[in-house]
Amino acid sequence: MASIKVLNGNAAVAEAVGQVHPDVVVSNPVAPATPILERIASFIAEGWLDAEIINAESAYSAISACIGASAAGGRVISATASQGLAAMHELLFVASSLRLPIVIAVANRALSAPINIHADHSDAMAQRDCGWIQLFSENSQETYDNIIQAFKIAEHPDVRNPVMVGLDGFITSHEMTNIWLVETGEVTDFVGKCNPAYSLLDSNNPVTVGSLDTPDYYFEHKVNQLQGMENARKVIKEVGKEFGDRFSRYYGYFESYKLEDAEYAIVLMSSAAGAAKEVVDELRSNGEHVGLLKLRVFRPFPHQELKEALSHLEAIAVLDRALIPGSFGGPLFNETRAALYDMEDKNLPLVFPYVYGLGGRDITIDNFRDVFRDIEEKNTEKIEIKTELAFINLRQ
Numbered sequence: 306m307a308s309i310k311v312l313n314g315n316a317a318v319a320e321a322v323g324q325v326h327p328d329v330v331v332s333n334p335v336a337p338a339t340p341i342l343e344r345i346a347s348f349i350a351e352g353w354l355d356a357e358i359i360n361a362e363s364a365y366s367a368i369s370a371c372i373g374a375s376a377a378g379g380r381v382i383s384a385t386a387s388q389g390l391a392a393m394h395e396l397l398f399v400a401s402s403l404r405l406p407i408v409i410a411v412a413n414r415a416l417s418a419p420i421n422i423h424a425d426h427s428d429a430m431a432q433r434d435c436g437w438i439q440l441f442s443e444n445s446q447e448t449y450d451n452i453i454q455a456f457k458i459a460e461h462p463d464v465r466n467p468v469m470v471g472l473d474g475f476i477t478s479h480e481m482t483n484i485w486l487v488e489t490g491e492v493t494d495f496v497g498k499c500n501p502a503y504s505l506l507d508s509n510n511p512v513t514v515g516s517l518d519t520p521d522y523y524f525e526h527k528v529n530q531l532q533g534m535e536n537a538r539k540v541i542k543e544v545g546k547e548f549g550d551r552f553s554r555y556y557g558y559f560e561s562y563k564l565e566d567a568e569y570a571i572v573l574m575s576s577a578a579g580a581a582k583e584v585v586d587e588l589r590s591n592g593e594h595v596g597l598l599k600l601r602v603f604r605p606f607p608h609q610e611l612k613e614a615l616s617h618l619e620a621i622a623v624l625d626r627a628l629i630p631g632s633f634g635g636p637l638f639n640e641t642r643a644a645l646y647d648m649e650d651k652n653l654p655l656v657f658p659y660v661y662g663l664g665g666r667d668i669t670i671d672n673f674r675d676v677f678r679d680i681e682e683k684n685t686e687k688i689e690i691k692t693e694l695a696f697i698n699l700r701q
Contacts, residue, residue: 401436423665567596
């Protein structure tokens with residue numbers, strides 16, 4: 306039977322982890338993800354969770370321990386943020402290339418410099434090409450649900466790929482809300498047992514991991530890795546549906562909010578979607594045809610489904626919470642516009658790039674109103690320069 310607890314996003318991650326029963330928890334605390342590991346450690350100390358905890362001396366050591374424990378056949382979880390995730394960069398490629406189903410919770414936080422400990426998506430976007438599945442969470446409930454699903458997705462035999470689950474630092478990570486928790490036995494049954502493809506500890510069936518790969522085979526091995534990510538497209542949808550059938554909360558690649566008959570829409574990820582929905586409701590009550598698409602899965606990017614959801618629109622504002630110097634707009638903008646580009650009739654919606662919320666800067670109800678007004682005006686005027694990057698709530 307489900308129960309309600311008042312928890313923040315960090316505690317929601319820990320509760321989900323406790324119910325999934327990992328074999329190994331690797332700890333190298335980085336704010337604002339530190340309370341995740343503290344709470345899991347308390348579960349182990351109290352005897353509620355039977356798992357080994359490894360206290361690593363650095364983020365690099367932490368991901369190394371995750372790789373070793375997963376290659377040994379264990380179910381593995383860690384948590385990090387910002388510079389911690391950045392310090393793992395080199396070995397994130399190793400984890401994905403070895404097809405290890407590690408799960409890491411990332412309390413998304415700005416990267417230095419200057420030093421900033423507040424929310425944006427710079428840390429996750431800097432790792433978007435490391436071969437990890439990336440899920441993003443609007444609120445603590447979705448964070449809890451995403452963690453549970455992440456293990457089932459990662460360990461699926463057709464996928465076997467690491468997953469990072471993002472929640473906005475010091476927003477979702479620390480905001481106290483009601484969370485519907487699934488009964489532990491039901492979570493255990495849903496996720497199932499970890500059935501590794503191999504174990505380095507199995508002396509009767511020795512394997513070689515991480516060996517030198519020459520031009521004769523490297524290409525084929527990388528394409529094999531790609532296939533695991535492509536298989537995840539189907540598995541993510543199947544797991545989201547099964548989760549919904551069991552627990553009445555359904556998940557797909559994204560949430561479409563009043564988008565079916567919309568003319569103008571905002572595309573974004575994570576916690577800002579809540580305020581954006583309020584503005585959509587307000588403008589709808591005034592007769593304006595606006596909508597929202599909140600992306601949940603950034604990797605693998607759902608290009609086909611996104612095209613189908615957005616192709617009927619007049620204009621789209623894509624909001625990135627990351628700034629990529631030298632890029633042609635932000636990562637979400639680039640992926641979204643590329644997804645629309647191969648439309649058969651070439652009657653493309655106008656797509657406009659925005660950056661917001663860097664270093665924890667607030668985005669307000671008024672800001673969302675202004676964005677909808679801005680793209681409607683640009684569409685009406687048919688401005689030729691369609692990709693000029695705009696900054697939301699930037700001080701002049």
